Amino acid sequence: MSFPSTRYRTANIDGLDVFYREAGDRSNPTLLLLxxxxxxxxxxxxxxxxxxxxxxxxxxxxxxxGRSSMPSVNQFTYSFDRLTEVTERLIAHLDLDRFAIYIHDYGAPIGLRIASSSPERITAIITQSGNAYTEGFTPFWDILFAHAKDRAAHEDAVRQYLTADKTHWQYTHGVPADRLNRIAPEAWLLDQAGLDRNGNDAIQLQLFWDYQFNLDSYPKFQEYFRTHQPPLLVAWGKNDEIFGAAGAEAYRRDLPGGEFHLLDTGHFALETHGEEISVYIREFMRQLPGS
Known part of the structure; x- marks a missing residue:
């Protein structure tokens, strides 16, 4: 019996350690998972x-x-533009020419910046709560957008998003009772351990504030969709109260030929519906031109 082997690697990008997982034969289609x-x-x-x-x-x-470098907010500009630059340089370091992107949450503004800037490189988009439309925002975002307008007044309130209770909520909210036992406890505990590192709160608060500028890029993302019609697979938790199902449905406006699956789960759909999503991806990628 053979088992797939994931390699755990680190690249030096702009003097920073960027940790990444890599698996599979490079001669096969590439998926960049964000x-x-x-x-x-x-x-x-x-x-x-x-x-x-x-x-x-x-x-x-x-x-x-995760395992990548964590410079302080005084040593690194924590913005989605800058995170995109680092990702772009990792792509160049790995000599990735053409690839599909799998975007989730923060991975969406990063991946869609890459896609809309160089459409010729993108073979497909797979989105799991990877938002690109204002319709996707839920009341979860009210305090975050208030914080964007007045950081000092709302910092204490947004710090709730850094707590163990809120991290656990992100994994479990919207998940049917019979699927809760599929959520690996180490997943949310590992995330919380990352948040609890000394200085990480300042990093996350800065990214919370910077998120507002992603909305300025939405028209560019949507124009990219309309003009280039990248193949689209949506695998989204229909009960997600961070990026709501309306955000998934909004993709139909610009990519009506996409494949849509609204799953009976919440924000971290891979935890509860990983088998289904894996099957969707295999079938979807098999149908792409040149596959």
Whole structure:
């Protein structure tokens, strides 16, 4: 019996350590897996194992997350533009020419910046609560957008998003009772351990504040969708109260030929519906031109 082998690697990018997981044969189609808050490439561990027989997979940890470097806010500009630059340089370091992107949460503004800037490189987009439309924002965001307008007045309130209770909530809210036992406890505990590191709170508060500027890029993302019509697979938790199902449905406006799956789960759909998503990806990628 053979088992898929994930390699755990670190690249030096602009003097920073960028940790990434890599698996599969480089001659196979490449999937670049971009995680969200408050997670890391660990969220893709099972998907990587499931797909590495047929695909080449690369999953980096963003700066400030997981095993990548965590410089202080005085040493590094924590913005989504800057996180995108680091990801772009990792792509160049790994000599990735054409690839599909899997976007989740924070991974969406990073991945869609890359896609809209160089459409010729993107073979497909897979989105799991990877938002690109204002319709996707839920009341979860009210305090975050208030914080964006007045950081001092709302900092204490947004710090609740850094607590263990809120991290656990992100993993379990919207998950049916019969699927709760699929959520690996080490997943949310690992995320919380990352948040609890000394200085990480300042990093996350800065990214909370910077998130507002992603909305300025939404028209560019949507124009990219309309003009280039990248193949789209949506695998989204219909009960997600961070990025709501309306955000998934909004993709139909610009990419009506996409494949849509609204799953009976919450924000971290891979934890509860990883097997289903893996099957969707295999079938979806098999149908792409040149596959």
């Amino acid at each position: 995680h969200g808050f408050p997670s890391s490439s660990h969220m893709f561990r099972n998907l990587i194992n499931s797909l590495s027989d047929s695909f080449h997979l690369v999953a980096p940890d963003h700066i400030g997350f």
